[in-house]
Amino acid sequence: MTESNKAIDLYDVTIIGGGPAGMYAAFYSGMRNMKTKLIEAKDELGGYLHMYPEKTIWDVGGIPPIRCDKLIEWLSKQARTFDPTLLFGQKMIGFARQPDGTLLLETDTGERHHTRTVIIAIGRGVAQLQKLDIEGADRFEVTNLYYTLQDLNSFRGRRVLVSGGGNTAVDWARELADVADRVTVVHRRDEFTAMERHVEEMRRVVDVRTPYAVERLHGDGDAVRQVTIRHVETGAFERLDVDAVVVNHGYNRDYGSLREWGLTIGEWGLTVNNQAETNIPGIFAAGDCSTHSSKVRLIAGAFVDAVLALNSAKRYIDPSAAPMAYVSSHNDRFRELNKQLTR
Ligand SMILES: Cc1cc2nc3c(=O)[nH]c(=O)nc-3n(C[C@H](O)[C@H](O)[C@H](O)COP(=O)(O)OP(=O)(O)OC[C@H]3O[C@@H](n4cnc5c(N)ncnc54)[C@H](O)[C@@H]3O)c2cc1C
Structure with a gap:
């Protein structure tokens, strides 16, 4: 300058x-x-x-x-x-x-x-939001891959996969459970870094998969339809049907x-x-x-x-x-x- x-x-x-x-x-x-x-x-x-x-x-x-x-x-x-x-x-x-x-x-x-x-x-x-480190994931951001949760109602009746294990992910999972058809939380560790009471409440109302990590997003056009998750210790894969994926991996x-x-x-x-x-x-x-x-x-x-x-x-x-x-x-x-x- x-x-x-x-x-x-x-x-x-x-x-x-x-x-x-x-x-x-x-x-x-x-x-x-x-x-x-x-x-x-x-x-x-x-x-x-x-x-x-x-x-x-x-x-x-x-x-x-x-x-x-x-x-x-x-x-x-x-x-x-x-x-x-x-x-x-x-x-x-x-x-x-x-x-x-x-x-x-x-x-x-x-x-x-x-x-x-x-x-x-x-x-x-x-x-800066930490995004999914998966090639091509960004193309789903215009449809059903979310890094923020703005309109809870838009998830009504949908099958939602939440990835993350911190306060925010746990809070979102609890909120989504009230409106979604099914919520699956995927986290790479067995422990969640959120308030114990909130974790307990989340475990009661959603399907928790640990220690798993999101491995691949399978699209139909520009929308994610299935997600492959990988067991972090055994390496075993599982494929889940989804209508939306919500990610909070911190900043x-x-x-x-x-x-x-x-x-x-x-x-x-x-x-x-x-x-x-x-x-x-x-x-x-x-x-x-x-x-x-x-x-x-x-x-x-x-x-x-x-x-x-x-x-x-x-x-x-x-x-x-x-x-x-x-x-x-x-x-x-x-x-x-x-x-x-x-x-
Ligand atoms: C989940 C969580 C809970 C917490 N709970 C507590 C608590 O209960 N009690 C407590 O005391 N602390 C708590 N903390 C810690 C507390 O939030 C931080 O210590 C505090 O926010 C630090 O303030 P800061 O001003 O240094 O930075 P920040 O709050 O991060 O503010 C920095 C600002 O700088 C702006 N900025 C960045 N780069 C630029 C740039 N180049 N040009 C212009 N602007 C820029 C940013 O947009 C931001 O607004 C918590 C933290 C977390 C993550």
């Missing part, structure tokens, strides 16, 4: 990713009086929390059990406290250092963003172009020190995408990472700045807001 950055507004910090780490960073940067932009690849804030919106979260400090979709709502409200610029539907794909040390970021829409610092908070990257980490940017990436993500600094000056990382010796891969851990990253970004811009923000009860920025709340 060599184009001029003259016409583009300069921000103190640009946060990449709108999950818990990014949302909390957007809030905390307001406490540090920084001009803030957040860029999220999807069209809403929330990040990975959208993968389990109906679940109850118990382990966020100070918040009694709460449905995850409610937590998204509250986090997103808090993130907007100081009116950061929020941009959606743009995935950061690259950056270029400018002669004055600032950074010019590029997103996949071709837009550019000018910033003094960057906080990368991309979690597992833009989550792949997608760090896309991060490596090309020259960032150090270890087995568990972007390597940062205990100040959330990456190996590139002015670029910090927080949340599930980063790794350090005291890492806590939970929402609470993402908040702490966000605070560390923000404080480091502040001091990168102004080395004489205080190491952290004043606590909220002493912070000038809240004085007026407090008055509004008590009016």
Whole structure:
């Protein structure tokens, strides 16, 4: 990227990713009086929390059990406290250092963003569904091979094969059992990585085949009509008649172009020190995408990472700045807001 950055507004910090780490960073940067932009690849804030919106979260400090979709709502409200610029539907794909040390970021829409610092908070990257690794399977995606479950009613009276063994697959199987003619769950291990109570309930209402893996899809035109499954230990094959196949094999980490940017990436993500600094000056990382010796891969851990990253970004811009923000009860920025709340 060599184009001029003259016409583009300069921000103190640009946060990449709108999950818990990014949302909390957007809030905390307001406490540090920084001009803030957040860029999220999807069209809403929330990040990975959208993968389990109906679940109850118990382990966020100070918040009694709460449905995850409610937590998204509250986090997103808090993130907007100081009116950061929020941009959606743009995935950061690259950056270029400018002669004055600032950074010019590029997103996949071709837009550019000018910033003094960057906080990368991309979690597992833009989550990519792990698809069936079977040649030609993609041609059935237009008919009766599904990777998401949107309209339960469309499965009414059908024979459905569900492949997968995690929370989502188990939940889908239970829901499908209410409407489908028959549900068969195929999983490569005998154990399911889902809530025990849900697994028990699923076993009562569907036909469970373990340890089996989907081996082949047999089509009639563009629709799957039969599926060959293979016993993982004996290698024995079985062929099942189906009207629909639903797959949930989880999500792949997608760090896309991060490596090309020259960032150090270890087995568990972007390597940062205990100040959330990456190996590139002015670029910090927080949340599930980063790794350090005291890492806590939970929402609470993402908040702490966000605070560390923000404080480091502040001091990168102004080395004489205080190491952290004043606590909220002493912070000038809240004085007026407090008055509004008590009016
Ligand atoms: C099934 C399940 C249950 C869980 N339950 C709990 C729980 O009960 N309690 C708890 O504390 N934690 C729980 N967790 C963990 C928690 O969800 C994560 O620790 C948390 O979401 C991490 O937040 P994050 O902001 O780092 O990343 P994410 O939530 O993954 O957000 C990253 C965001 O960055 C965006 N993004 C990615 N790449 C780009 C890009 N290049 N440009 C722009 N945007 C980008 C993504 O679209 C996403 O919105 C659970 C996780 C799972 C999988």
